[in-house]
Amino acid sequence: MLTNVEHIGIAVRDLAASNELFTKLLNVGPYKSEAVESEGVTTSFFKVSQTKIELLEATNPDSPIAKFLDKKGEGIHHIAFEVDDIRAEMERLKGEGFTVLNEIPKRGADNKLVCFLHPKGTNGVLVELCQEIRE
Numbered sequence: 001m002l003t004n005v006e007h008i009g010i011a012v013r014d015l016a017a018s019n020e021l022f023t024k025l026l027n028v029g030p031y032k033s034e035a036v037e038s039e040g041v042t043t044s045f046f047k048v049s050q051t052k053i054e055l056l057e058a059t060n061p062d063s064p065i066a067k068f069l070d071k072k073g074e075g076i077h078h079i080a081f082e083v084d085d086i087r088a089e090m091e092r093l094k095g096e097g098f099t100v101l102n103e104i105p106k107r108g109a110d111n112k113l114v115c116f117l118h119p120k121g122t123n124g125v126l127v128e129l130c131q132e133i134r135e
């Protein structure tokens with residue numbers, strides 16, 4: 001079951017400059033910065049009530065963020081929904097005809113398991129599912 005919008009991912013060229021900008025905009029600083037090597041990104045997280053804003057800077061030219069910036073420029077890159085059972089949700093969505101981009105949930109930022117749905121099947125919006133890792 002999808003529960004809430006967990007975060008909105010925004011692709012940026014210069015994370016330090018965007019951290020300053022979003023700190024002014026939201027009147028609160030980032031609560032965490034994290035590199036996720038498998039995705040070729042460094043992130044910063046801001047919290048606005050229950051929703052997080054995830055700024056993403058590419059760390060290499062093959063990163064999905066580098067490609068997105070080349071094609072579309074800075075802006076909203078994905079919407080992430082919290083789910084209570086990511087594997088069950090992936091199966092349900094596959095059954096509904098969506099294209100799940102990774103067959104096995106992978107480790108994302110901020111202690112989450114994540115997977116993505118192809119934007120071609122979701123009206124051009126890259127959708128991320130994320131589930132808190134309970135250890």
Ligand SMILES: CC[C@@H](C(=O)O)C(=O)SCCNC(=O)CCNC(=O)[C@H](O)C(C)(C)COP(=O)(O)OP(=O)(O)OC[C@H]1O[C@@H](n2cnc3c(N)ncnc32)[C@H](O)[C@@H]1OP(=O)(O)O
Pocket residue numbers: 009036039041043054056064065067068071077078080101107108109110112114116118119124125126128
């Ligand atoms: C920090 C970890 C994690 C978290 O915990 O929150 C993250 O958020 S990681 C975020 C970065 N990781 C990802 O985005 C992984 C999922 N993405 C992908 O697998 C790929 O980016 C993709 C969506 C499959 C596209 O890859 P590819 O086909 O190699 O790239 P192209 O540049 O050729 O794009 C093809 C096509 O898709 C359009 N596109 C690409 N990205 C997006 C997007 N974010 N939103 C909407 N549309 C997107 C792109 O414009 C191309 O369209 P056409 O030109 O019309 O063919």
Ligand SMILES: [Co+2]
Pocket residue numbers: 007009054078080128
């Ligand atoms: Co994300």
